Amino acid sequence: MNNKAEIDNAINKFVGKKGILIPLLQTIQNIESYLSLEVMRYVAEKTGTKLAHIYGVATFYTMFRLKPQGKHIIRVCQGTACHVSGAKTIMSEIMDQLKLSADQDTTNDGLFTVMPVACLGCCSLAPVIMVDDQTHGKLTPDSIKNILKKYK
């Protein structure tokens, strides 16, 4: 937990309102980049919520990350349109380019984390990936190298 003051601010902002747990965890994840057990314990203590409940929510939703993440997040769309347009080869090209093994999602230098996602909703541009907030569409395996270069 590196940003205690910011986390305290976030908790104070939300505490006392109803249905706050998910937005609170989202805010904290934006600050810390992931939810460590230490952070979840801290939130449980501060808000009087059971740790089991917090952990349950954090593991239920795909958005919450329980491990440290790379500087840039690459979301690789696995939607139907992307699937029939070759999302698989795009994924394997990204893994190759970043020298990631099958059970690894973050590069050793901590620059990139690769994440398969359900659908980015840009189906007419399939196959699609999203690097941070920027969407790239109509991809071919050859176009991956140039896109990644921009972030290195």
Next chain:
Amino acid sequence: MSFTIKVGLASCGLAAGAGEVYEATLKHIKSKKIDADVKKTACIGMCFVEPLVEIIQDGKKSITYGNVTPENIGTVIDSYMKGKPVLENIIISNIEKGSENDTMKKQERIVLRNCGNINPTSINDYLENKGYQALEKSVIKMKRIDIINEIKKSGLRGRGGAGFSTGLKWQFAYDAKSIKKYIVCNADEGDPGAFMDRSVLEGDPHSVIEGMIIGAYAIGADEGYIYCRAEYPLAIKHLNIAIEQAKEKGFLGNNILDSGFNFELHIKEGAGAFVCGEETALMASIEGKRGMPTIRPPFPAQSGLWEKPTNINNVETFANVAWIILNGGGKYAKHGTEKSPGTKVFALAGKIKNSGLIEVPMGMPLKEVIYDVGGGMKTGKPFKGVQLGGPSGGCLPAELLDTVVDYDSINKTGAIMGSGGMVVMDTSSCMVDIAKFFLNFTQNESCGKCTFCRIGTKRMLEILTRISEGKGNLEDLDTLENLSKNIIAGSLCGLGQTAPNPVLTTLKYFRDEYIAHITDKKCSAGVCSALLKYEINKEKCIGCTLCAVKCPVKCISGERKKAHEIDQEACIKCGACYDACKFDAIDKR
């Protein structure tokens, strides 16, 4: 003469480079001192030719250009000004005779009435297009029950997929006795291959907000939530802007339009769980819990969010409301068919030429949607199937293309209307693979509460995987059908109840393909890698060694400038050699 230049800046436009086109347009106008108003708008639906730019003269004559780039935008503008528009980029025009394309001609736009036309971040643009007039009519001139009756008269059915009567749903919430009620907009568009709600929220957020305020007034709710996927950052941004603007103008907050009616609206970002599209799971998620469905009854109209009566509709449903109130339910019912009145927005994707967002009257045959509005196949390969309704839907073959789009006709085929995703496939798609794809999705997204959904889908996925690897047997097909029946019967919510649909429909319409995988060990589409064999055509191979370099397991050997050979024992069938060969010398069978 006055000129307006509109640039489409929705997510898909931005991904195609519309942001750069917008900057280049501003720069060009400034440097050439052209007197034109440059406006931002969102998606007009023709995503296949993004980025799109529309130039309008005197508010009347207009040309929409597609495939615009920062490099050619200057020429496009200059030539328009000279009266000699660049022809090859024209998509729609009311100046050049005969150039209006079928994509637009056959559509009837009610939900998308403002999308791609107005600036979604300007409430004034919305107001100029009859915005919030329906709200004014509702709270000032209409009784609450009259509004509900008008919606009933329109015959509007829930556009989230199930097709339940919206008027009835509102009536149930209206009848519930409680001083506190909620209204919720389901904008958790999780179906892979669907982007209707995203486009509406990005392109016309006020229409959804107005529909919600009218609904809240009608049922007697004073607080509402829009539950929107966090994967749609632009939609959330536009919604936030729109809510602030509506507050400023007095359409939200206390004593709306001096009627004494109060309504407060919040946005909740989803955190990525497909099951939260189910209404009871969605409410659990708003309450900050794991999004797991609960048994109905009690229905949300009796006991929903925080145990108060709650009405939930989807984005497209709400976007219809203001139009119905303003034009009358009778006029709405004239669109579409008797049992499914109105229009439906579809997201066309896959191997279709005009992929994008369309709105057609209910009752249009699928053939017309795909070939006339959608422009037919993109790849030159023949049509094989169309997938409707995402993971809850099914795949329909060419023989069923005369099926018309309405809730009941599509249900009869075994697919569902769903929220409106339509993914078109050609012969390069394998139906066993598609069934496996969807099962993998639902299996991942199952919340785990019901045993059949949790374990049954897992077993089905294992069987499908086995078949796709050529290790299946014919009994597996019966097991799949049996399991499907039990999963449908033994699941609490729509996710489990519909999860087998992709398997059942492909088994029904493409059974031969399953059999070919099992008995002949063949995947005719060339997708199931375990059944493929890569061989080097000795006559075509020139020995460039590129395949040997690319092969990750180094199983290709041969001397330079002589035909190479693949060691079939070592080959992992990744296809890297096939993709790399520039001489078409590798056969995939």
